[in-house]
Amino acid sequence: MASEKATLVTGGAGYIGSHTVLALQQAGRRLVVLDDLSAGTRGIVPDDVAFVHGNAGDQALVASVLQGYDVDSVIHFAGSILVERSVSEPLAYYENNVAVSRNLLETCASHEIDRFIFSSTAAVYGAVTVSPIPEDTETRPINPYGSSKLVTEWMLRDLAAAAGLRFVALRYFNVAGADPGGRSGQLGPVATHLVKIASQVVAGTRKSIAIFGDDYDTPDGTCVRDYIHVSDLASAHLAALDYLDAGGESQILNCGYGHGYSVREVLQAVERCAGRPLNPDRAPRRPGDPPILVADTSALQKTLSWQPRYDDIDVIISSAIDWELSLGRGAAANGSRAHA
Incomplete structure (x- = not known):
């Protein structure tokens, strides 16, 4: 039975956060x-879900939310996610992904929040050669x-040892698709x-797509x-x-x-779903792209008794195309559309 207390979802107006909501x-x-809307869209949060506009690192604001909504658990999505931008703006990523998370965790600890779910990433593994990748693979x-996501995992580990926090860090692989009902x-x-x-490209809002490297050992x-x-x-x-x-102990789990x-x-598959060719361009390899990244998901399925419903590449792509086409229809009808 769901608790009568509330769960705080930071970044709940973003892509993955809104689907979790x-x-x-x-x-x-x-x-x-709680979302500052720097990378989120208010319109994809249901109207009947409580919404607070603000930053997850604002300790006074977070404290008031934890108290005012009687929060007993937190799911933390808020953060920056563009790999290329993190390379050119590293301090901004450490600020938004590490410093904000540190402030949030301190506020949670001071209010005795003992359940925390963290939005992590397969990027903590780096350019690994093992496949599929288990959670005990060395993080490089x-x-x-x-790096910013890994540091936050370390903070969670250390706070769990010091303050009794229990957490689950979910390391995402490649997330795609859209809500089957078209809500997000x-x-x-x-x-x-x-x-x-x-x-x-299918929706006509982008002219072309490129394949970055076609000479990998795959x-x-x-x-x-x-x-x-x-x-x-x-x-x-x-x-x-x-x-x-249910009292489960802290876990780090791959999601794929x-x-x-x-x-x-x-x-x-996109061509099959769209019924027309994409004619992709060929481009050089991108630095740092490993040939294969596949998750070992046995721990996820065993620990959480989780089973996927949409494990079909055509289903994933069809939902993404439907969403993209709906954005085009919305822009045509409204003249513009707010973007995250």
Whole structure:
């Protein structure tokens, strides 16, 4: 049974956060979303979910939210996520991903919040050669984004030892797709993920797409990634909260499907779903792109009793295309659309 107390969701107006809000709401959870809207969109948070406009690192504000909404658990999504920008603006990423998280954790500890779920990333592993990747693989991030997430995992580990906090850190692999009901999806003027970019090409909001390197040591020469539907990832957060509510100990868990698709396979699936060719360009390899990144998800499934519902690349892509087309229709109808 869901607790009568509330769960605070930081960054709940963002891509993954908003889908998790939908999953928690459907499960009957009391929620409050805290988002400064620097990378989120107010319109994708349901009207009947409490919303506070502000920064997760603002300790006075967070304290008032924890008290005012009777919060007993926190899911922390708020943060910066663009790998390329983290390389050019490393201190901004350490500020938004580490300093903000540090302030949030201190406030949570002072209010005796003992359940915390953290939005982490497979980028903490770096350029690994093992596949699939288990959670005990050595963490050697190759960019400030991955480093900032790993430092926050360390803070959680150390606070858990000092203050009795129990946490689940979920390391995401490649998140894609959109809510099957069309209530949320990926927004933003800067797209860096393959499925999002390909969907923009289908919708006519982007002219072309490129394959960065086709000479990797993979079956078709292009990089292989583990794609997880955003709604399945959202359900993993709900399962993690249920797990902590039941007294579960702290865990770090990979989030993926345990198998991958190459860039070329994904683009072929997009063409299949769209019914037309994309004619991708060829481009040089990007520095730091490992050939294969696939999650070992056995711990996730065993610990949380989690099973995916949308483990089908065509389902993932179709939902992403439908969302992108809906954005185009919305822009045509309204003249503009607010972007995260």
